[in-house]
Amino acid sequence: MSGFGNEFATEAIKGALPQGRNSPQRPAFGLYPEQISGSAFTAPRDRNLRSWMYRILPSVRHGAYQPWEHPSDLSATAHQPVSPQQERWNPPPMPKHDCHWLGSLKRMALNGSAAARQGASIYVYAANASMDECFFQSADGEWLIIPQEGGLVIVTELGKLDIDPGFIAIIPRGIRFQVNLASSTARGYACENWGAPFRLPDLGPIGSNGLANPRDFEYPVASYIDKPGSYQLVSKLLDAYWVCELPTHPMNVVAWHGNYAPYRYHLKRFNTINTVSFDHPDPSIFTVLTSPTDNPGTANLDFVIFPERWMVAEDSFRPPWFHRNVMSEFMGLIEGTYDAKGDGFSPGCSSLHNCMSAHGPDAHSVEVASAAVLEPHKQTGTLAFMLESSLVFQPTDFALHGGLRQSDYLACWQSLQSRFRGSAAT
Ligand code: FE2
Numbered sequence: 001m002s003g004f005g006n007e008f009a010t011e012a013i014k015g016a017l018p019q020g021r022n023s024p025q026r027p028a029f030g031l032y033p034e035q036i037s038g039s040a041f042t043a044p045r046d047r048n049l050r051s052w053m054y055r056i057l058p059s060v061r062h063g064a065y066q067p068w069e070h071p072s073d074l075s076a077t078a079h080q081p082v083s084p085q086q087e088r089w090n091p092p093p094m095p096k097h098d099c100h101w102l103g104s105l106k107r108m109a110l111n112g113s114a115a116a117r118q119g120a121s122i123y124v125y126a127a128n129a130s131m132d133e134c135f136f137q138s139a140d141g142e143w144l145i146i147p148q149e150g151g152l153v154i155v156t157e158l159g160k161l162d163i164d165p166g167f168i169a170i171i172p173r174g175i176r177f178q179v180n181l182a183s184s185t186a187r188g189y190a191c192e193n194w195g196a197p198f199r200l201p202d203l204g205p206i207g208s209n210g211l212a213n214p215r216d217f218e219y220p221v222a223s224y225i226d227k228p229g230s231y232q233l234v235s236k237l238l239d240a241y242w243v244c245e246l247p248t249h250p251m252n253v254v255a256w257h258g259n260y261a262p263y264r265y266h267l268k269r270f271n272t273i274n275t276v277s278f279d280h281p282d283p284s285i286f287t288v289l290t291s292p293t294d295n296p297g298t299a300n301l302d303f304v305i306f307p308e309r310w311m312v313a314e315d316s317f318r319p320p321w322f323h324r325n326v327m328s329e330f331m332g333l334i335e336g337t338y339d340a341k342g343d344g345f346s347p348g349c350s351s352l353h354n355c356m357s358a359h360g361p362d363a364h365s366v367e368v369a370s371a372a373v374l375e376p377h378k379q380t381g382t383l384a385f386m387l388e389s390s391l392v393f394q395p396t397d398f399a400l401h402g403g404l405r406q407s408d409y410l411a412c413w414q415s416l417q418s419r420f421r422g423s424a425a426t
Contacts, residue, residue, distance in 0.1 A: 150183045
């Protein structure tokens with residue numbers, strides 16, 4: 001089903017979805033009605049998020065929670081004090097033993113706090129097994145999943161989402177899901193957004209179309225698995241992990257309606273806007289989704305992409321300029337090369353440029369772009385992304401000491417020399 005934030009209605013068995021009311025006395029097929037709220041009941045109508053599910057068993061049918069013995073890299077803590085050093089990391093290697101998506105997540109950076117419901121937590125993953133009997137829900141925030149290598153089959157309470165590299169998926173806070181592999185291995189990035197749920201950015205003078213168009217966001221239809229057994233549910237709350245037993249497959253929702261549901265988006269559908277005159281515009285023109293704060297125009301988290309696009313700017317240095325930003329920037333590369341960086345930033349790599357930490361194109365990119373003939377040029381086979389936040393990202397101990405860090409990142413700027421040709425004023 002398509003359309004960002006629509007009111008959807010879907011049933012896997014005809015007649016399973018009640019008509020005219022949410023909670024009839026005797027629902028069809030003996031199903032249990034259950035609501036999931038993604039906003040306060042009294043949130044303004046345009047921000048109100050909730051869905052009604054009609055399930056074989058209510059989701060409360062589970063055993064007692066116990067602490068979940070999880071891999072330590074999943075909840076790696078921020079290294080203190082936070083250095084202003086620019087950082088870059090190699091892709092995570094594939095695991096040597098069976099490891100599913102949840103178990104393979106390695107936390108790279110975080111900001112804000114899950115308890116305060118602001119900020120985010122950023123991960124990389126490299127998995128070689130499906131989650132099978134294991135499911136996950138997070139009360140802390142919504143999950144943005146960005147595959148870089150290998151397709152994923154995301155099984156959720158409300159239906160299935162298939163995502164290959166080039167797609168993203170969003171799983172709203174609290175929705176139960178599992179991530180299975182469509183091929184033998186999978187690698188990518190994930191982010192738990194602790195702030196306001198992602199929405200489409202306002203378009204201002206761009207008008208009523210452009211960037212990510214609402215109709216291109218896709219939601220699953222209801223489908224269910226009626227399979228009693230012994231399933232594990234891992235629950236995340238206030239950044240801690242718990243586990244309990246489920247007596248039946250959690251994907252037992254036969255019908256649902258509402259506007260609170262997982263979705264996917266193909267980044268190739270992004271309508272990229274760029275200069276047709278001069279200069280390199282601010283990267284905000286590449287915003288796919290934004291998690292706003294109460295401070296207008298200042299995001300808790302923006303998800304931004306740098307896709308294939310024509311470069312036509314005249315008399316301009318075309319790559320990103322040197323800058324220092326009050327916002328903090330975590331980047332990743334899904335495909336190809338990024339126009340401001342060379343070999344050190346290959347697909348699967350990550351980088352971090354925190355608040356006011358200087359960054360920009362590496363010395364080689366400056367040399368090439370400064371001498372380039374400024375004909376129209378199409379950047380092809382490239383897809384980078386950025387998670388940009390008004391809060392400083394704190395790299396974890398894993399990020400700094402877990403073996404992925406490129407200790408020589410700063411070297412990419414060290415051959416920049418003064419090219420000043422002025423003479424003394426007197
Ligand atoms: Fe930047």
